[in-house]
Amino acid sequence: AQTVTQSQPEMSVQEAETVTLSCTYDTSESDYYLFWYKQPPSRQMILVIRQEAYKQQNATENRFSVNFQKAAKSFSLKISDSQLGDAAMYFCAYRSEKGSNQFYFGTGTSLTVIP
Amino acid sequence: NAGVTQTPKFQVLKTGQSMTLQCAQDMNHEYMSWYRQDPGMGLRLIHYSVGAGITDQGEVPNGYNVSRSTTEDFPLRLLSAAPSQTSVYFCASSYDRKTDTQYFGPGTRLTVL
Numbered sequence: 001a002q003t004v005t006q007s008q009p010e011m012s013v014q015e016a017e018t019v020t021l022s023c024t025y026d027t028s029e030s031d032y033y034l035f036w037y038k039q040p041p042s043r044q045m046i047l048v049i050r051q052e053a054y055k056q057q058n059a060t061e062n063r064f065s066v067n068f069q070k071a072a073k074s075f076s077l078k079i080s081d082s083q084l085g086d087a088a089m090y091f092c093a094y095r096s097e098k099g100s101n102q103f104y105f106g107t108g109t110s111l112t113v114i115p
Numbered sequence: 116n117a118g119v120t121q122t123p124k125f126q127v128l129k130t131g132q133s134m135t136l137q138c139a140q141d142m143n144h145e146y147m148s149w150y151r152q153d154p155g156m157g158l159r160l161i162h163y164s165v166g167a168g169i170t171d172q173g174e175v176p177n178g179y180n181v182s183r184s185t186t187e188d189f190p191l192r193l194l195s196a197a198p199s200q201t202s203v204y205f206c207a208s209s210y211d212r213k214t215d216t217q218y219f220g221p222g223t224r225l226t227v228l
Contacts, residue, residue, distance in 0.1 A: 045219035091157060102173060105157035
């Protein structure tokens with residue numbers, strides 16, 4: 001089974017500053033998808049951004065962008081101009097292009113935004 | 116659209132009791148799945164379904180049963196609750212197995228005493 005590792009259990013950032021959350025994964029496959037999900041205190045899982053492994057260009061969604069390094073199996077999330085509403089648990093996830101559509105999730109990084 | 120709904124939001128059971136966690140979606144999604152979320156372990160797949168009448172096991176299926184009689188509903192049954200099943204349970208759906216975006220329900224917090 002694929003493994004997804006988030007080595008930062010907790011992170012903090014000053015409001016309006018930039019923060020980067022780390023994620024690494026282990027796979028022998030060449031085609032797959034990577035995601036970042038946000039889970040605020042409401043517990044709802046919200047998709048933040050996705051990246052197809054076959055695309056070299058890093059995905060961007062407004063203030064959120066990723067640094068996808070396929071050879072290094074690294075997929076970090078950068079949040080620019082951090083806002084109080086960004087405070088949440090962030091999960092990195094992997095899905096194979098083949099098979100059951102099963103998602104593999106990391107253990108999460110809790111992000112605190114300091115006013 | 117209500118999206119993915121789950122009931123109940125909270126539940127306390129005694130060891131050995133059985134119960135069913137309900138999940139429904141109104142987006143005509145073929146693919147539905149159940150996850151459990153435990154502290155320090157992320158989300159782990161319990162069971163999934165690729166369409167009505169078709170279900171399969173995920174990473175941690177023991178102690179749980181599922182069925183999929185309609186496209187909309189995907190209930191999760193705990194046959195004989197154990198304290199190890201104390202967790203937060205999420206149901207998710209997507210259009211099909213090749214679609215990447217999963218939509219999650221609000222979760223059910225289950226405590227087994």
